[in-house]
Amino acid sequence: MAVLVIADHDGATVRDTTHKTVTAAAKIGGDIDILVVGEGAKGAADAAAKIKGVRKVLLAESAGLGKVLAEAVEATVLPLADGYDAILAPATTDGKNFAPRIAAKLDVAPISDIIEVVSPDTFVRPIYAGNALETVQSSDAKKVITVRPTGFDSAEEGGSAPVESVTGGDAPKTTFVSEEMVKSDRPELGAAKIVVSGGRALGSSEEFHAVMDPLADKLGAAVGASRAAVDAGYAPNDYQVGQTGKVVAPELYIAIGISGAIQHLAGMKDSKIIVAINKDPDAPIFQVADYGLVADYKIAVPELMAALG
Template identity: 55%
Template structure:
């Protein structure tokens, strides 16, 4: 169970947890997220969080072809062991097929923590796994106070909650922007085969995927992000942001309003129900500043807002604001660069 720690959470309760089954040395399993050839950067943030828990860090890599990914993660700093499960059944990384593998791995190794990044992959996998293990998942953590105490945001980031887990294993999703990534080199992990398990699931199957290929940096890993909102009016006008992003070496995102209107695909959404970003520079163009969007970008180092409405809420969190028509301001800014 996960319990909110406040003034009513007694020191005696904490002492009981320390004296119970949590006295064993921490050991963490990180579920690697990858695309078949490269590691998704969020995995390194999850490894960084696991290192803060102390004890050994093991990484599980599963997929149709894991050879390149295994070589990359074996060199990750802080990883002591790499478990590899390579089978066609894991193509598409479905939670329905990965869960039996992780359950068997947990049965054999008895980890105290199982972690995944708080992206679409982790948010899909960890709750299903938690249900099978009959434990409460702890989602989207932004801090670690100890082996059993974790910090997360609630109410769209307007309140901070500290939770404690008394479950025998803590299942956690990690907000990547809150934890420094583990170094991709400097380690030398032992590579072993993951426990064998018979996986057969007919209720869902992976048919295929359509990937958008871009030379721009990945949204959650970019040092600069430019996002457009409903004020862009249509998808074609996002070309203004693409041109500006190419000059800055930035990634391009969007508000939920822009995604819901069909201007851009939903993998570009920044916000509470989209991707959480914290770049060095965030430029919000034609975005009003709804709480849903602010929850996904307000930790950015420098926030710049361009909006013709001087009363737009986005100006309350912006470091620099420009009250101007974006169709005039953005081309001028691109030309100056």
């Protein structure tokens, strides 16, 4: 049995999501190889080789792979697929982009976003934005899986696997145009350890930013918002946490002026610790909060800022 893990990396090194996917691969069992696709990604391949339990690292480089175009990844992986019983990728936007494409070409049913490996062919994955957990058994000989990083611990360092070159594929019908990465000192919403989210109670876009931004900066947190706040125009759409927005599971989630509609709870209820600040003691958010502070945010947030020092 052998498992191929497609690495998530920035060229110079592999991201922690790769370590977590290796842990999932180890639970499936067998030899683990890591495929690094990219352009000028030798550093990432060397970093992948240091992950414990890895048999070898395959490095595929081409122009289309520099931007992880799905068609190029597909063309790289298909010739390698024969040697593997399972192909895993972290459930990042890249992994979600190329994994189903590979699965369709191999005529297998992809299994998205697993949070647990029950046995080599059985996996647990959230459905309905995490309101239910589905345990599925695959009858496909080969499995194509994306792994939700928050579901697994990071594989340790300490390996010294050899790095081999393999042929990189291309994406003839796709051209990369540009990239605009958010240059913010704040962490990304999906990966942040602390998230502070604001709701409709904040009343305006100016107030939203005046209250949430300093608090986020003090805590080194990402800023989120409820759908109600986004719909009202107080916060940009990419701040939205919930069933139709981003699903987050940080160590600490602080909800300010958020009532806790079902659709919002679906996006944050797997957070480790939830804090709710709301002046309505009957707000549903308090039913999922570890710590609830019944207070007007106008008083509570400045006090919180002061208490944080």
